[in-house]
Amino acid sequence: MKKILKWIGIILGIVLILAAGGAAFISIRGIPKYEAKNIEMKVDVTPERVANGQRIASMLCIQCHAADDGALTGKLLKDVPKEFGAIYSKNITSHKEKGIGNWTDGQLYYLLRTGLRPNGQYLPPYMPKFPLVADEDLKDIIAWLRSDSPALAPSDQEAPESEPSFLTKFLCAVAFKPLPFPDKPIMRPDTNDAVALGKYIVDGQIACFACHSKDFKTMNVLEPTKSEGYCGGGNPLLNMEGAVVPSANITFDETGIAGYTEQQFIDAVKYCKKRDGTILRYPMVPHTGLTDTEVKGIYAYLKTIPHIKNKVQ
Ligand code: HEC
Ligand code: HEC
The missing domain is CATH 1.10.760 (Cytochrome Bc1 Complex; Chain D, domain 2)
Structure with missing residues (x-):
């Protein structure tokens, strides 16, 4: 019995020394480096x-x-x-x-x-x-x-x-690693296809999903719809004072934006105006750079995704 305890003690000691060594290494090395590729590209400034x-x-x-x-x-x-x-x-x-x-x-x-x-x-x-x-x-x-x-x-x-x-x-x-450089072209969506346009903005261009899913820790940046609680809100975001402002549920569930008309949705996304007349809080910001057609596309797209029951306080 004593022998076993002694061995457990020795093994624990080794584990602790290794852990301390690893921690010191991580602390001193800092953020890791990788190999950056050289991409040939010239963008015309039109x-x-x-x-x-x-x-x-x-x-x-x-x-x-x-x-x-x-x-x-x-x-x-x-x-x-x-x-x-x-x-x-x-x-x-x-x-x-x-x-x-x-x-x-x-x-x-x-x-x-x-x-x-x-x-x-x-x-x-x-x-x-x-x-x-x-x-x-x-x-x-x-x-x-x-x-x-x-x-x-x-x-x-x-x-x-x-x-x-x-x-x-x-x-x-x-855990956090560089993202792979895309191996094929990423095209803009067909702007006549409202749902495709909306999906592009929600998942890609503005990435509304990142703030509006459950948590940054469980989001999937390469396949956004696989994020936990995709667009169902509750992500504990911080405002400039460091206080938590959870993101809103933007699925068409009763606990989300089921009651929103297209115009009310445009007012919220573009001007941060809530249905009850109050103003949406930071870090939601006005997206005045989006056209009405684009916001209507987002509305049309959100109608097609699974509803999530999540009442955000
Ligand atoms: C959520 C905040 C945030 C947003 C949004 C953001 N950045 Fe950054 N950016 C940072 C931070 C923080 C750093 C520095 C990180 C560090 O210190 O390691 C950075 C670093 C950079 C760098 C590297 C600069 C250098 O000298 O190494 C570039 C270039 C850059 N950002 C461009 C952009 C562009 C372009 C956009 C929009 C397409 C953007 N960023 C959006 C926070 C942001
Ligand atoms: C930086 C994080 C962030 C981004 C990016 C973001 N939002 Fe928000 N959004 C929030 C937060 C936080 C709230 C809740 C604000 C509050 O409760 O006052 C919110 C609220 C909303 C609401 C109001 C819902 C309600 O219940 O009244 C809508 C609609 C909305 N966002 C849509 C969008 C769309 C569409 C995009 C992309 C174009 C987007 N948001 C991008 C953080 C974000």
């Missing part, structure tokens, strides 16, 4: 591309990267849960050293798809990836990044380096 890119970026990038003065120089993201550390977005102005002025179009495209910087450093999930955005929409965003929009004028303002916590580093070692 007025059409810039206008569409700006429209999409206003719903997808600006909120996180804009400093108080509106310049896209990065800032502390107060709505990232504290457990992940102190996280700052980056300067993405056209400044050659402090911004992305020296990046190639291919490097930007590769980062937005996979989450890898040109040096192979991986960007944890607090910088989203865009695996299902159509090739042409992504190129339009890059054209906008290259444009003479005042918010992108070269600025040497720098947000501090992020300080990811041990938890973030640990999760990046075991």
Whole structure:
């Protein structure tokens, strides 16, 4: 008996030493690096591309990267849960050293798809990836990044380096990985097909599903409909004060948006106006960049997906 206890003690000791060694390694190594591929790409900066890119970026990038003065120089993201550390977005102005002025179009495209910087450093999930955005929409965003929009004028303002916590580093070692670079073209949907257009916006372009499913931890970014509680709400999101604002159930269940007319839905999505006249809270933001046709497409698409019973408080 004593012998067995002794051996258990020794084994436990070894396990503890290994665990401490692993923790020290993860803590010192930080966020892992991978091999970043070089993508040959030249995006034409046409007025059409810039206008569409700006429209999409206003719903997808600006909120996180804009400093108080509106310049896209990065800032502390107060709505990232504290457990992940102190996280700052980056300067993405056209400044050659402090911004992305020296990046190639291919490097930007590769980062937005996979989450890898040109040096192979991986960007944890607090910088989203865009695996299902159509090739042409992504190129339009890059054209906008290259444009003479005042918010992108070269600025040497720098947000501090992020300080990811041990938890973030640990999760990046075991769970969070770069996304695969798509092996075939991703096309825009047929805009005459309302349901297809809506699905593209919900799953791909704006990724409404990410906030509106059960939890970021159980979402499936490559196959959104396989996310737990797809569009059924309840994801415990944070506002700028760090208080929880759960996302709404946007399936056509009685506990969701079953009673919404198309116009009430447009008012909610585009202007954050709730049916009872109150305003939807951050992090839901007005999506004025979407056309009525697009929001009607979202409405039509949400009608086709399974209803989820989930009364969000
Ligand atoms: C939810 C907030 C959020 C959104 C939305 C977001 N970003 Fe970021 N982005 C970040 C954070 C945070 C980092 C820095 C992460 C770090 O410190 O590791 C970052 C980093 C980057 C970088 C790397 C810069 C560098 O110097 O390494 C680029 C480029 C970038 N973002 C562009 C974009 C574009 C373009 C969009 C829209 C299509 C976008 N981001 C949307 C939060 C966001
Ligand atoms: C950053 C996270 C986030 C994104 C992205 C997002 N939402 Fe929301 N949405 C929320 C939150 C949080 C609420 C609840 C706000 C409240 O309770 O005041 C909400 C509320 C709503 C409501 C109101 C439902 C009700 O019960 O009144 C609708 C409709 C909606 N969102 C649709 C969308 C659509 C469509 C998209 C994509 C175009 C989208 N949302 C993108 C976070 C988000």
